[in-house]
Amino acid sequence: MAAILEARGIIKLFPGVRALDDIRFTLERQQIHALCGENGAGKSTLIKVLCGVYPHTEYEGDLLIDGETVQFKTIADAEKKGIAVIHQELSLFNQLSVTENLFVGHEIQRNGILDKNAMTKETFKWIDWFNLDGVTPSSLVGDLGVGKQQLIEIARAVRQPGVRILILDEPTASLTENETELLLGILQKLRKEGTSIIYVSHKLDEVMRLCDRITVLRDGATVGSVSTNAITQDQLVHMMVGREIEDMYPPKDTAPTAEVLLEIRDYNVFEYVTGKQLVKNAGLAVRRGEIMGMYGLVGAGRTEFISTVYGSDQYKGSGKVLWKGKPLRINTPVEALNAGIAYCTEDRKEAGIIPTMDVGENTTIEFITGFVKGLAIDKNAEVMRASEQVKELSVKTPSLATKIVNLSGGNQQKVLLARNLLGDIELLILDEPTRGIDVGAKQEIYSIMRRLVKKGITILMISSELPEVLGMSDRVCVMHRGQIMGELDNRNAALTQELLMEKAAGIERGGA
Amino acid sequence: MAGKIAKPHTADSAAKPKPDLHRYMMIIALAVIWIVFTALTNGTYFTPRNLTNLFRQAVFTAILATGIISVILLGYIDLSVASTAVLAGGVVGIMTTGGGLPLWLAIICALACGVLVGLWNGFWIAYQNVPAFIATMASMLVVRAMLLGITSGVTISPMPDALKVIGFDFLPAPIGYALAVIAAATALFFQWNDRKKKQALGLPVKPVGQEIARSVITVAIIAAFMAVMAQYRGIPNALIIIIVLSVVFLYIQNSTVFGRRIYAIGGNSKACQLAGINIRRTTLAVYAISGLLAAVAGIFLSARLNSASSTLADGAEMDAIAACVIGGTSMAGGIGTIGGAMIGAVVIQSIQTGMNVLNTPSFWQNIVKGLVLLVAVWFDISRKKK
Numbered sequence: 001m002a003a004i005l006e007a008r009g010i011i012k013l014f015p016g017v018r019a020l021d022d023i024r025f026t027l028e029r030q031q032i033h034a035l036c037g038e039n040g041a042g043k044s045t046l047i048k049v050l051c052g053v054y055p056h057t058e059y060e061g062d063l064l065i066d067g068e069t070v071q072f073k074t075i076a077d078a079e080k081k082g083i084a085v086i087h088q089e090l091s092l093f094n095q096l097s098v099t100e101n102l103f104v105g106h107e108i109q110r111n112g113i114l115d116k117n118a119m120t121k122e123t124f125k126w127i128d129w130f131n132l133d134g135v136t137p138s139s140l141v142g143d144l145g146v147g148k149q150q151l152i153e154i155a156r157a158v159r160q161p162g163v164r165i166l167i168l169d170e171p172t173a174s175l176t177e178n179e180t181e182l183l184l185g186i187l188q189k190l191r192k193e194g195t196s197i198i199y200v201s202h203k204l205d206e207v208m209r210l211c212d213r214i215t216v217l218r219d220g221a222t223v224g225s226v227s228t229n230a231i232t233q234d235q236l237v238h239m240m241v242g243r244e245i246e247d248m249y250p251p252k253d254t255a256p257t258a259e260v261l262l263e264i265r266d267y268n269v270f271e272y273v274t275g276k277q278l279v280k281n282a283g284l285a286v287r288r289g290e291i292m293g294m295y296g297l298v299g300a301g302r303t304e305f306i307s308t309v310y311g312s313d314q315y316k317g318s319g320k321v322l323w324k325g326k327p328l329r330i331n332t333p334v335e336a337l338n339a340g341i342a343y344c345t346e347d348r349k350e351a352g353i354i355p356t357m358d359v360g361e362n363t364t365i366e367f368i369t370g371f372v373k374g375l376a377i378d379k380n381a382e383v384m385r386a387s388e389q390v391k392e393l394s395v396k397t398p399s400l401a402t403k404i405v406n407l408s409g410g411n412q413q414k415v416l417l418a419r420n421l422l423g424d425i426e427l428l429i430l431d432e433p434t435r436g437i438d439v440g441a442k443q444e445i446y447s448i449m450r451r452l453v454k455k456g457i458t459i460l461m462i463s464s465e466l467p468e469v470l471g472m473s474d475r476v477c478v479m480h481r482g483q484i485m486g487e488l489d490n491r492n493a494a495l496t497q498e499l500l501m502e503k504a505a506g507i508e509r510g511g512a
Numbered sequence: 513m514a515g516k517i518a519k520p521h522t523a524d525s526a527a528k529p530k531p532d533l534h535r536y537m538m539i540i541a542l543a544v545i546w547i548v549f550t551a552l553t554n555g556t557y558f559t560p561r562n563l564t565n566l567f568r569q570a571v572f573t574a575i576l577a578t579g580i581i582s583v584i585l586l587g588y589i590d591l592s593v594a595s596t597a598v599l600a601g602g603v604v605g606i607m608t609t610g611g612g613l614p615l616w617l618a619i620i621c622a623l624a625c626g627v628l629v630g631l632w633n634g635f636w637i638a639y640q641n642v643p644a645f646i647a648t649m650a651s652m653l654v655v656r657a658m659l660l661g662i663t664s665g666v667t668i669s670p671m672p673d674a675l676k677v678i679g680f681d682f683l684p685a686p687i688g689y690a691l692a693v694i695a696a697a698t699a700l701f702f703q704w705n706d707r708k709k710k711q712a713l714g715l716p717v718k719p720v721g722q723e724i725a726r727s728v729i730t731v732a733i734i735a736a737f738m739a740v741m742a743q744y745r746g747i748p749n750a751l752i753i754i755i756v757l758s759v760v761f762l763y764i765q766n767s768t769v770f771g772r773r774i775y776a777i778g779g780n781s782k783a784c785q786l787a788g789i790n791i792r793r794t795t796l797a798v799y800a801i802s803g804l805l806a807a808v809a810g811i812f813l814s815a816r817l818n819s820a821s822s823t824l825a826d827g828a829e830m831d832a833i834a835a836c837v838i839g840g841t842s843m844a845g846g847i848g849t850i851g852g853a854m855i856g857a858v859v860i861q862s863i864q865t866g867m868n869v870l871n872t873p874s875f876w877q878n879i880v881k882g883l884v885l886l887v888a889v890w891f892d893i894s895r896k897k898k
Binding site (some may be wrong): 127356357361 | 709781785789
């Protein structure tokens with residue numbers, strides 16, 4: 001009997017990047033098949049191919065279901081074949097009830113009139129099936145915890161008639177241990193009842209426990225596909241990381257000092273609306289002349305912590321900030337910038353580039369006041385400084401007048417770096433500096449970072465990529481559920497990916 | 513693996529900047545409108561007298577648009593400008609004709625009222641996070657009703673004689689010619705001086721041919737404009753006001769930090785927050801400017817109509833918004849120019865005047881205006897999609 005889902009020779013190109021390169025992937029019936037790989041390995045892109053987000057005209061290769069070639073034009077086509085996807089970001093409607101969320105888009109109706117009783121009845125069944133204690137069909141989804149929301153999201157996917165293939169993208173990223181256990185149990189139950197599951201996760205212990213088979217992707221290509229019984233976790237990590245780290249990262253040939261440049265003590269961050277605490281009594285010290293890495297799992301609160309310290313208005317923060325030993329009050333980014341602290345966002349598209357403006361304007365917007373002569377901007381000085389900076393960071397752009405949206409992700413990232421380096425900056429905070437850019441551009445950014453440190457700039461780098469954290473940082477601090485788990489020295493190569501991962505997952509290794 | 517990564521793409525489509533198609537389209541559209549109406553009216557449309565009146569009538573919308581475009585560039589909207597305008601006209605009428613106070617004092621008070629309405633809008637939008645549509649719609653209702661209450665619905669007329677200077681009078685032809693020559697000389701000076709500066713700094717400059725062409729076109733437009741105006745009674749003073757205002761705001765938007773930040777916030781306000789820009793303060797200032805210019809427009813309107821009343825300029829905010837949009841301003845913010853909005857204002861007035869000359873029933877005006885707006889935006893969007 002043919003496999004329920006098979007992908008053959010999938011190639012997907014983005015401008016400047018080969019996101020998927022000849023991917024092979026086979027999902028058998030009643031199998032839980034893990035898809036592993038580093039960030040940027042191509043997992044999400046592959047999922048988008050499998051579930052019809054990218055129509056079949058936008059990639060090469062064949063997709064087979066039950067041995068027959070299928071060509072999805074839309075997500076609806078994939079749904080018709082029984083494929084349901086649960087994305088990393090929840091797509092629930094917080095202001096609607098559990099029932100309304102479960103049935104959205106597939107309401108039970110008679111002649112256009114909703115049959116609310118039938119839907120409520122079925123909701124009870126699913127609540128029971130998923131062990132959702134304390135949840136009623138009329139509970140507002142927004143009032144429930146993240147774990148329960150995640151399960152409702154899954155319930156919504158599996159209750160659709162005809163679902164045979166369930167794809168989960170990092171479903172446990174924001175779940176507690178108990179919630180994770182519950183979820184894994186439910187997935188096993190689903191497998192027994194005949195569903196095939198593709199499971200994407202960074203959490204390798206979960207993968208080893210739950211999954212029957214593992215396919216590893218790296219840099220957009222299939223590294224291999226193995227049965228879980230035939231591999232150890234260490235071997236799996238090796239398959240995922242693969243490339244020699246030494247080639248990627250410039251040598252750590254700079255000398256960090258002992259002088260504490262920025263110290264943060266007892267910092268708390270809350271969400272404005274819900275009052276939910278995202279960061280608890282966090283503290284850290286960044287020393288002049290170092291690259292400090294900040295590692296943690298998605299949702300650990302790193303960006304919330306650091307961007308709030310910088311003065312971003314997304315969250316409410318309070319705590320002590322010492323700059324060169326003296327208290328510094330930062331209410332808005334202006335104060336941070338004046339002190340010499342710049343922050344380069346993780347969210348290039350939403351909070352980084354200004355899409356309506358050109359490369360030059362994007363470069364100078366942050367420190368534009370430096371070019372004022374009389375009433376006006378001295379545009380000649382502006383252009384000269386911008387082109388100098390763009391050249392220095394080797395941004396590949398036809399001209400300064402090119403719209404920034406026409407550059408590749410890596411070059412946009414370099415423009416954002418240029419923007420933050422235009423003023424007198426002593427501390428540069430880089431939040432996921434290489435997210436979503438290709439390997440070549442990554443390497444360039446790494447060497448730029450080391451060059452900046454040589455010029456006397458201190459860097460605090462938030463990153464979710466273990467090899468990057470290890471390869472670039474002089475010291476590493478790890479965050480877990482809004483708390484700092486410790487600052488670790490990385491100069492003498494004592495740190496390992498496993499150690500950081502354990503810290504980030506909140507596992508304290510007793511004695512071993 | 514690294515060998516298979518494609519070469520970083522150079523954005524080849526962006527290498528050669530495309531000609532600013534929208535601007536040309538605007539001018540072509542305007543020419544088409546003029547030609548059609550000229551043909552339909554057997555030439556009456558394209559006479560110096562009619563063109564002079566057309567320009568003079570476009571001034572009100574153009575002044576409103578000068579203010580409102582900054583708001584739209586930020587990504588917001590201001591529905592209260594027409595109400596603010598009639599309030600300003602009313603204040604001048606009440607204080608002078610009604611109260612016998614000096615005109616200069618009345619004008620200062622009227623402008624202050626405009627700024628106050630703007631600050632009020634800006635306060636609710638920037639500091640209290642009320643959606644701009646709602647906050648300014650509230651002002652639109654409140655402000656006009658306030659004037660209605662104060663005047664009890666009575667039309668104030670006449671306005672002080674001194675106001676006729678901006679409402680009716682013309683600049684005598686000799687002074688007009690002198691000003692035109694000065695304007696042309698200034699424009700040429702800045703153009704070539706800028707080129708010299710750039711060359712001295714080693715920055716790239718356009719080919720000499722292009723620069724010469726630009727100079728010739730500048731002079732030709734000024735000369736043609738003067739020639740037409742001179743054949744009737746000279747340049748209306750009102751036109752001088754809008755030309756000065758638009759040059760000032762062109763300068764603010766293109767050359768000052770404040771202007772640059774308006775465009776940046778409209779493009780991506782989150783990024784601007786992180787870049788240390790005080791978005792709230794900028795928003796407040798932009799609304800204050802919109803209110804100020806609405807007041808200027810209102811004083812001008814009352815001068816031209818020689819009366820003030822709470823019933824004037826009903827729906828004029830829509831004309832101003834339409835002028836901006838027809839002129840290529842994006843309602844999402846970040847894109848648009850004063851020049852475009854000025855042409856937009858002339859396009860709208862051209863349609864209105866043309867239909868007046870043809871004695872078309874007035875409902876047709878709004879039908880045509882609405883469709884022109886729709887087509888202008890559709891054209892812009894469909895062009896971007898390609």
